[in-house]
Amino acid sequence: MSKHLQKPPGVPLREEDFEAQRVLSVMYRPKMRYSWATGVAIGRFLKGLRAGKIIGTQCAHCRRIVVPPRVFCEWCFRPVNDWVDLPDTGIINTFSVSYISTDTTKLKTPIIPAVIEIDGTTHAGFLHVIGEAKPETLKIGTRVKAVWAESTKRRGSITDIRYFKPAEWKP
Amino acid sequence: MQIKKRVAVVGAGMTKFMRRAQETGKELAFEAVRQALDSCNMRIEDIQSVALGSAPDAFDGVHMKGEYLLDGAGAWGKPYSRSFVGGGTGVFSLIHGWWHVASGLFDTCLVVAEEKMSSCLPHPQTAFLTIFDNMIERPLGPNLIWIFALEMQRYMQTYKIPKEQIAQVAVKNKRNALDHPSAQIAQKVTLQDVLNSEVMAYPVQRLDISPVSDGACAIVLASEDVARKITDSPVWIDGVGWNLDTTYWTNRDLYFPRYVANAARMAYAMAGVRNPRKEIDFAEPYDPFDYKELHHMEGLLLCRKGEAPKLTAEGVTERDGNLPVCPSGGLLGVGNPIAAAGLMKICELFWQLRGEAGKRQIPGDPRTAVAQAWGDLMQIGTVVVMRG
Numbered sequence: 411m412s413k414h415l416q417k418p419p420g421v422p423l424r425e426e427d428f429e430a431q432r433v434l435s436v437m438y439r440p441k442m443r444y445s446w447a448t449g450v451a452i453g454r455f456l457k458g459l460r461a462g463k464i465i466g467t468q469c470a471h472c473r474r475i476v477v478p479p480r481v482f483c484e485w486c487f488r489p490v491n492d493w494v495d496l497p498d499t500g501i502i503n504t505f506s507v508s509y510i511s512t513d514t515t516k517l518k519t520p521i522i523p524a525v526i527e528i529d530g531t532t533h534a535g536f537l538h539v540i541g542e543a544k545p546e547t548l549k550i551g552t553r554v555k556a557v558w559a560e561s562t563k564r565r566g567s568i569t570d571i572r573y574f575k576p577a578e579w580k581p
Numbered sequence: 582m583q584i585k586k587r588v589a590v591v592g593a594g595m596t597k598f599m600r601r602a603q604e605t606g607k608e609l610a611f612e613a614v615r616q617a618l619d620s621c622n623m624r625i626e627d628i629q630s631v632a633l634g635s636a637p638d639a640f641d642g643v644h645m646k647g648e649y650l651l652d653g654a655g656a657w658g659k660p661y662s663r664s665f666v667g668g669g670t671g672v673f674s675l676i677h678g679w680w681h682v683a684s685g686l687f688d689t690c691l692v693v694a695e696e697k698m699s700s701c702l703p704h705p706q707t708a709f710l711t712i713f714d715n716m717i718e719r720p721l722g723p724n725l726i727w728i729f730a731l732e733m734q735r736y737m738q739t740y741k742i743p744k745e746q747i748a749q750v751a752v753k754n755k756r757n758a759l760d761h762p763s764a765q766i767a768q769k770v771t772l773q774d775v776l777n778s779e780v781m782a783y784p785v786q787r788l789d790i791s792p793v794s795d796g797a798c799a800i801v802l803a804s805e806d807v808a809r810k811i812t813d814s815p816v817w818i819d820g821v822g823w824n825l826d827t828t829y830w831t832n833r834d835l836y837f838p839r840y841v842a843n844a845a846r847m848a849y850a851m852a853g854v855r856n857p858r859k860e861i862d863f864a865e866p867y868d869p870f871d872y873k874e875l876h877h878m879e880g881l882l883l884c885r886k887g888e889a890p891k892l893t894a895e896g897v898t899e900r901d902g903n904l905p906v907c908p909s910g911g912l913l914g915v916g917n918p919i920a921a922a923g924l925m926k927i928c929e930l931f932w933q934l935r936g937e938a939g940k941r942q943i944p945g946d947p948r949t950a951v952a953q954a955w956g957d958l959m960q961i962g963t964v965v966v967m968r969g
Contacts, residue, residue: 506730
């Protein structure tokens with residue numbers, strides 16, 4: 411390390427001792443809930459999903475079409491007022507085959523998270539998952555289409571799209 | 582840009598990096614600060630200001646973490662502030678301290694970075710969920726490994742990089758860390774061990790990832806005139822840079838970290854580095870995952886795009902190679918207490934450039950080096966160029 415620092419300080423605890431509560435610890439579990447206003451742009455996006463549509467925005471200055479939509483363009487830093495109905499198809503920009511859940515517990519059946527580049531946008535998209543697909547058949551560039559929840563079950567959430575599935579190319 | 586004072590690193594200290602420390606965050610900070618002050622024979626009275634870096638409060642379940650850590654960081658009764666830019670925090674905390682002195686406002690500044698991730702149960706990954714977009718990403722149950730996997734996949738497929746070349750980084754860094762007395766997961770692993778380790782989120786496997794850690798680091802900064810009174814061998818901070826890309830991460834191409842390149846150009850310009858490939862003697866890029874070291878070598882303009890895996894396979898980035906990379910053992914070997922891990926890289930530059938790195942010492946008297954950290958939603962690069 412350095413001539414001044416041969417033995418760095420710090421006492422490592424053994425994980426077994428901690429879990430068996432052989433070392434003292436104090437537990438705390440926060441009890442809070444949050445309710446977020448969706449905002450103007452995402453509110454409209456979620457309303458669109460409830461109606462079975464993907465909505466983006468176009469900046470009048472740089473002409474870029476993006477999803478998720480926003481009421482300003484972060485490149486031009488100008489207000490955005492043009493709303494665009496987009497198709498529910500696109501390509502896989504990148505994907506993973508995940509054997510772990512949010513808190514890293516193991517999954518027997520993997521989830522396939524992916525960034526979906528939505529057709530008609532300027533290489534823009536959002537995070538979602540792939541379904542009805544064999545992981546080994548997927549590639550960057552694979553065409554996909556949204557599989558929607560039944561209209562009565564849609565509630566204005568990103569999960570109104572259940573997943574994207576591989577789709578045939580239809581120009 | 583007008584810089585009033587040239588700034589030197591004159592002292593450095595760090596604790597062990599560990600999966601679970603007995604010490605509190607405050608106690609870890611105190612130990613690191615004490616080491617740093619002792620290393621340059623300074624007293625806390627000699628310190629005029631304190632800059633602290635620490636990552637999400639959610640790890641600790643302690644809000645106002647900057648204030649919580651204040652006493653251990655040696656900041657009682659002093660001008661003090663905390664900066665936080667996710668994984669980029671460690672190197673950013675040095676930049677934060679640098680402008681305290683470069684501006685002429687203070688002659689000395691103590692930079693402290695602390696992280697205690699082990700308190701969060703069942704796993705700090707749960708706290709990471711809250712970095713994702715609260716409206717349209719969190720309902721999908723993402724975790725941090727996902728976005729690394731997504732970026733790694735995009736990088737690998739863009740340049741057709743075989744996984745073997747990426748896994749070499751884990752082998753090298755874990756081996757380098759065997760010579761670091763603070764290291765948490767230094768070990769000899771083979772390429773096959775990495776490639777056969779558990780698949781977490783393909784292409785990310787268990788041994789591609791740095792661990793969860795507790796630990797702290799501290800650095801003492803001084804203006805040129807003061808530094809020369811403290812030590813005969815100050816190490817100069819000659820360039821700093823930082824840059825952020827959009828939080829709409831699904832709207833960018835993840836194959837290349839543009840924001841790291843922007844930060845690197847800013848730092849190189851300030852340091853007068855015209856050709857980083859020739860002028861940088863060694864590098865400590867941010868390596869929380871093995872592919873990130875490669876991604877960041879390219880972002881730091883140390884090689885052409887897509888070339889880093891090949892250089893690694895050829896042994897160029899070994900400690901005795903032409904361009905040693907992560908001679909410390911990096912996050913993959915020494916450990917990853919987020920903010921402290923970034924400042925550990927600054928400690929390594931300091932020790933290497935003074936020829937004090939012991940068994941880890943790079944041969945050939947290195948003079949110029951770069952350290953870098955990265956974080957938030959894959960969107961910030963923080964870069965520092967130092968000269969011995």
